[in-house]
Amino acid sequence: MTISRRTLLQGTAAAATIGSFHIGRAEAQTAEFTYKYANNLPVAHPMNIRANEAAEKIKQDTKGRVVIQIFPNNQLGSDTDMLSQVRSGGVEFFTLSPLILSTLVPNASLSGIGFAFPNYDAVWKALDGELGAYVRGQIGKANLVVMDKIWDNGFRQMTSSKGPINTPDDLKGFKIRVPVSPLWTSMFTAFQSAPASINFAEVYTALQTKVVDGQENPLAIIATAKLFEVQKYLSMTNHMWDGFWFLANRRAWEKLPEDLRKIVAKNLDDAALLERADVAKLNAGLKDELVSKGMVINDTQAAPFRDALRKAGFYADWKKKYGDEAWAILEKAVGSSLS
Numbered sequence: 302m303t304i305s306r307r308t309l310l311q312g313t314a315a316a317a318t319i320g321s322f323h324i325g326r327a328e329a330q331t332a333e334f335t336y337k338y339a340n341n342l343p344v345a346h347p348m349n350i351r352a353n354e355a356a357e358k359i360k361q362d363t364k365g366r367v368v369i370q371i372f373p374n375n376q377l378g379s380d381t382d383m384l385s386q387v388r389s390g391g392v393e394f395f396t397l398s399p400l401i402l403s404t405l406v407p408n409a410s411l412s413g414i415g416f417a418f419p420n421y422d423a424v425w426k427a428l429d430g431e432l433g434a435y436v437r438g439q440i441g442k443a444n445l446v447v448m449d450k451i452w453d454n455g456f457r458q459m460t461s462s463k464g465p466i467n468t469p470d471d472l473k474g475f476k477i478r479v480p481v482s483p484l485w486t487s488m489f490t491a492f493q494s495a496p497a498s499i500n501f502a503e504v505y506t507a508l509q510t511k512v513v514d515g516q517e518n519p520l521a522i523i524a525t526a527k528l529f530e531v532q533k534y535l536s537m538t539n540h541m542w543d544g545f546w547f548l549a550n551r552r553a554w555e556k557l558p559e560d561l562r563k564i565v566a567k568n569l570d571d572a573a574l575l576e577r578a579d580v581a582k583l584n585a586g587l588k589d590e591l592v593s594k595g596m597v598i599n600d601t602q603a604a605p606f607r608d609a610l611r612k613a614g615f616y617a618d619w620k621k622k623y624g625d626e627a628w629a630i631l632e633k634a635v636g637s638s639l640s
Contacts, residue, residue: 332360332368334557336393339377339386340545341501343525347579348396348452348545349373355572362564367557369394369565379500381481388445393553396452396545399436400482408439408627409546410484414619416607417635418456418542421581427634428544435630436546446549448566450573453580454543455519459536460528463514465599466536469609478507478516484619488540491613492606501526508532519543520587521580529594537588537600547573607639616640 338356342348349371356369377383377392380401387395388405403410412432418424427433428451440447459466459477466472472492479485481498489496499507507513508531515532517540523529547569554562588598610616616639620628632638 331365333366334561335368335370336553337370337372337377338394338396339372339383339392340396341375341380341383342373342522344373346373346521346525347576347583351572351576351579352396352569354575355568358568359565362568363561367561367565375500375502379502381500387548387550390550390552393550395548397548398454398480398482398543399451399546400484400541400543401480402440402546402548403482403484406439406443408623409436410482411436411623411627411631413484413541413543414631414639415484415488415540415610415615416603417631417639419603419635423635424542425577427631430634432630432634435627440546440548444551446551446554448547448549448569448573450547450570452545452547452573453577454545455521455580455584456539457517457519457541457543458523459515459517459538459540460523460532460596461515461534461536462508462511462532463534465534465597466515466538467599467601469606476512476514478504478513487618488610488615491610491615504528505531517541519580520584520591524583524587524591529591529596533595533597535591535596535598537598538606539601539603540606611640 338352340348340352352371356371359367359369372392377386380397381404383392383395384397384402384405386392398413399409400413412428418427433451437447437449461475463475464471466475469492472489472494475494477489477494477496478499479489479496481500486496486498497507497513499513504516505526505528508516508528516528517538518526518528523535557565592598620640623631628640
């Protein structure tokens, strides 16, 4: 399936083109395994489109034995709610940012250190290599199963209702929504901002009512969640790369016979690679779309922001928290010393 920028922005139209995310009751009843997959993204986001395709392929390849029902857009609760549900077995699958997963698996957020990755080539080399293997090992210790390939969310950018963010000084006293994750909070505290941890389901309202001045997210989410309606300025900071680990409840996963596990894992990992290409393509072209929606866009330089974090002790503090082994894997992956 080719996913265009127009499709991305027209969420309801996109939903119609990809079919219902809710598998019919009759199919679910005839399946040997009916599993729920929950996520926090709009229906039109490439992750939901590719996951829907993967669910269809899994149903075909397992001859109807495995049916995956998809619940997008926080239908089953906030990120923290759904993380609890995948741990308890209330849902069998869940995709979550490693930075939010760090509330359960502290070193999962290693890949999200501010201004660490210069480009996508560095990201995929690291996450499909030693860094990704290390993080998956940490997740496994928390009694969750994680697929091999991380899905893409994109490099994160900052938006504001007050004015453009060009330098670290523009962040002083800035009320910014951040996800519920210690890494985000500490980074913006280092910039002397006023970070507020708010679940994604409540972001639009928080911006609309001026509870916060701004937020930060990849372009695809800014577009699909229509944040351009409540934010005027978009600053291309590329301050963090973020993705989604595809998590499974261990008991539910181990109930699947090994041949079915292989089919499910292969299709989900194949879909992750397709979704990565979709998101990169969309993020590369979305700037023009967002300008047409009224946003004012500015580019920034990473070096001053990185220097400000270094001077504030941000990198040194996180090196202590992660430990020397994990930090060495990160620095090897990004090819430079952060601390």
